[in-house]
Amino acid sequence: MLVTAFVDPAPALDAPAARSPETTPLPMFKNPRAALRAGIESYHAGDAGASVAALAYAADGGEPLAQWKLGRMYAEGDGVRRDDAKAFDYFSKIIEHFSDDEPDPRERSMAANAFVAVGLYLKDGVSTANIAPDLDRAVELFRYAATYFRNADAQYQLGRMYLDGQGVKKDLRQSVNWLELSARKGHPQAQAVLGRLMFDGEIGGTQEKPRGLMYLTLARDAAAGNASEQWIVDLHAKALAAATERDRKTAVSMLEDYLRERN
Numbered sequence: 703m704l705v706t707a708f709v710d711p712a713p714a715l716d717a718p719a720a721r722s723p724e725t726t727p728l729p730m731f732k733n734p735r736a737a738l739r740a741g742i743e744s745y746h747a748g749d750a751g752a753s754v755a756a757l758a759y760a761a762d763g764g765e766p767l768a769q770w771k772l773g774r775m776y777a778e779g780d781g782v783r784r785d786d787a788k789a790f791d792y793f794s795k796i797i798e799h800f801s802d803d804e805p806d807p808r809e810r811s812m813a814a815n816a817f818v819a820v821g822l823y824l825k826d827g828v829s830t831a832n833i834a835p836d837l838d839r840a841v842e843l844f845r846y847a848a849t850y851f852r853n854a855d856a857q858y859q860l861g862r863m864y865l866d867g868q869g870v871k872k873d874l875r876q877s878v879n880w881l882e883l884s885a886r887k888g889h890p891q892a893q894a895v896l897g898r899l900m901f902d903g904e905i906g907g908t909q910e911k912p913r914g915l916m917y918l919t920l921a922r923d924a925a926a927g928n929a930s931e932q933w934i935v936d937l938h939a940k941a942l943a944a945a946t947e948r949d950r951k952t953a954v955s956m957l958e959d960y961l962r963e964r965n
Contacts, residue, residue: 731756734763741768750781761792766805769795770812773819786823786831793819797843814851817843821859825869837869848880857884858892865895878905885917888964894921894934901941912952915941919957 731737741756754775760768773792776785796816805813821843827835841863847856861880864873878899884892899905900914922938925931945953 731759734760734765734768737763738765738768741771745771745781754782761795764799766796766799766809766812769793769799770816773816777819786828786833790820790823790828790831790833793823810851814847814853814856817847817851818853818855818859821847821856825859825863837863841869848883852883854884854887854889854892857881857887858889858895861892862895865899874899874905888920888924890921890924890931890934893917894925894937897921898937898941901945911945911949912956915945915949915953916956916960918942919953920960 731740737756738760741753741760744750744753744756754772757768757772757775761772769792773789773796774780775782775789776792777789778784793816796813797820800809800813800816821840823831823833824836824840824843827833841860844856844860844863847853848860857880861877861884863869864877864880866872870876878896881892881896881899885896894917897914897917897920900910901918902914903910906913918934918938918941921934925934942950
């Protein structure tokens, strides 16, 4: 399972230099915040060993950004051996931290993405990491991130669960509501699923075909070149082949209006 498929990168922590397998002795840190700074510097310098040690010190001291960075590193195998159990634990610590404390504006995106990451782990479970599926908890986490943080990934996941009846009673109206909130934020997967529902007449009937094709076009453009999103390209191609000339022209007009409003 690729948890990071729906998780945005934390700012200022990406694009590291080439990794070195050698480790650097861990210095003494004045406090967890100092360890966080040292961990980030080591990460960008390519010293994974020193980075992990410093970030772990900061994470144990309650620094959410260190917990987030370590969660991503272990989830992606970035400079360390991939370990979903450790990633899950670090993301879970962020959830625990912000269950009582309000994140400041700079932390909101990170906090929301941690909720989504844990929700994704619990949605399917990971047997090799001893993470059992817990659909009820996954829905709870997605719902919190979708409503409190208005996170597009969480809104998409919630929309899909209502659409599939996974962890909740199947409810097309609820699904469409969440998918549309996410799609309007430019979420390609939400645009693709919503567009397919509209084009196939599952919502709104035939009059929604052009709007469905518009959303599928937006999703296709965002997914182009990404092998993991080929399903979006295929959905668009199928709808385009079935669309009438009038549907296509109306979709182009809607797309132009949509882009004009966003700009």
